[in-house]
Amino acid sequence: MVDGGDNIVLATWGSTSNIIHIGGTNIGSARCTDFKDRPGRLRAAKNLTRHGITNLIAIGGDGSLTGANIFRQEWPSLLRELVDKGEIPADKMQCCAHLNIVGLVGSIDNDFCGTDMTIGVDSALHRITEAVDKILTTAVSHKRAFVLEIMGRMCGYLPLVAGISSEATTIFIPEDPPQGDWRQSLCDHIRERSKSDARRTHLVLVAEGAIDRMGNSIRCVDVQRVLTERMNMDVRVTVLGHVQRGGKASAFDRIIATRMGTEAVFALMDAKPDTPACVICLDGMDIVRTPLMKAVEATKMVGHKMNEQNFEEVVRLRGRWGHFL
Numbered sequence: 001m002v003d004g005g006d007n008i009v010l011a012t013w014g015s016t017s018n019i020i021h022i023g024g025t026n027i028g029s030a031r032c033t034d035f036k037d038r039p040g041r042l043r044a045a046k047n048l049t050r051h052g053i054t055n056l057i058a059i060g061g062d063g064s065l066t067g068a069n070i071f072r073q074e075w076p077s078l079l080r081e082l083v084d085k086g087e088i089p090a091d092k093m094q095c096c097a098h099l100n101i102v103g104l105v106g107s108i109d110n111d112f113c114g115t116d117m118t119i120g121v122d123s124a125l126h127r128i129t130e131a132v133d134k135i136l137t138t139a140v141s142h143k144r145a146f147v148l149e150i151m152g153r154m155c156g157y158l159p160l161v162a163g164i165s166s167e168a169t170t171i172f173i174p175e176d177p178p179q180g181d182w183r184q185s186l187c188d189h190i191r192e193r194s195k196s197d198a199r200r201t202h203l204v205l206v207a208e209g210a211i212d213r214m215g216n217s218i219r220c221v222d223v224q225r226v227l228t229e230r231m232n233m234d235v236r237v238t239v240l241g242h243v244q245r246g247g248k249a250s251a252f253d254r255i256i257a258t259r260m261g262t263e264a265v266f267a268l269m270d271a272k273p274d275t276p277a278c279v280i281c282l283d284g285m286d287i288v289r290t291p292l293m294k295a296v297e298a299t300k301m302v303g304h305k306m307n308e309q310n311f312e313e314v315v316r317l318r319g320r321w322g323h324f325l
């Protein structure tokens with residue numbers, strides 16, 4: 001939108017076929033600093049009106065969806081400025097008067113309030129589960145413990161569900177830091193588990209953003225040191241890194257992306273000038289429309305509560321969010 005020119009092309013059946021399995025971005029969009037400032041959004045408005053585009057589906061996290069909402073709010077004033085500067089003809093004020101926005105949440109983190117799952121998180125979970133299964137081969141045959149760093153700077157969803165699917169011994173996530181002395185309780189827990197299952201292989205999953213109750217980072221090497229020094233265990237660290245973001249989309253992701261994309265088009269077709277912008281969410285197994293700004297506000301609130309170290313509230317906000325509506 002901001003760069004215009006050849007970056008805006010008509011989608012056809014041909015250009016949108018045979019891409020359903022591909023991860024990443026196919027249309028070539030990326031983070032764009034210019035869009036954060038009005039001059040960048042002015043250029044985007046000019047490029048869109050040139051093509052007569054007044055319906056947008058924004059795919060991204062809270063940043064992209066916040067930007068999209070700001071763009072929508074500013075749209076009339078952007079058009080007015082462009083007309084006043086002589087950059088677009090005056091009749092565009094009428095034919096492009098309203099910009100409709102619908103959001104889709106794409107993120108491997110599953111950190112957006114309002115949707116039970118974001119597009120991408122299931123594929124990442126598959127990648128993590130496959131990787132952990134492979135690591136378990138060495139863990140079992142060499143009788144080693146493994147400490148794995150899992151993505152999620154502010155969100156523990158992936159480590160949490162990956163921990164369940166791989167029977168991890170312990171999981172560290174940012175939203176629910178361990179109470180008290182985590183080093184001691186980790187050792188106690190492992191001793192306890194080993195009593196009932198001496199052959200057990202110990203996996204510890206650490207979220208990228210894991211912290212203790214004081215806000216200090218818990219890193220894989222910290223866990224490794226504790227288990228090595230206090231438990232005399234043979235411990236290896238593996239950082240799964242960007243492997244988690246890559247590869248083919250899972251069947252579940254292909255299906256929710258298709259269902260959500262379809263609903264986004266219906267939402268745009270239904271939109272009237274005064275219809276508030278919405279984001280398409282998964283509620284249980286249903287695809288639903290949710291007010292965009294409420295969802296963005298709730299998501300930002302998680303960040304504020306995290307900064308205040310109000311972890312009870314963070315956990316509550318990460319859960320079902322009917323209380324916001």
Ligand SMILES: Nc1ncnc2c1ncn2[C@@H]1O[C@H](COP(=O)(O)OP(=O)(O)O)[C@@H](O)[C@H]1O
Pocket residue numbers: 030031032033034035036037060061062063064065066067068070107
């Ligand atoms: N406050 C904002 N105003 C306008 N555009 C924004 C704003 N925040 C983010 N954006 C746009 O959305 C893009 C993606 O935002 P970012 O926070 O990096 O990722 P995400 O959408 O995954 O949260 C940014 O590069 C920028 O173009």
Ligand SMILES: O=P(O)(O)OC[C@H]1O[C@](O)(COP(=O)(O)O)[C@@H](O)[C@@H]1O
Pocket residue numbers: 061106107108109120151152153208245
């Ligand atoms: O490569 P970068 O820019 O450090 O990004 C890695 C971060 O992106 C994430 O994968 C989330 O990205 P998305 O929300 O775009 O899926 C985090 O889990 C991770 O911390």
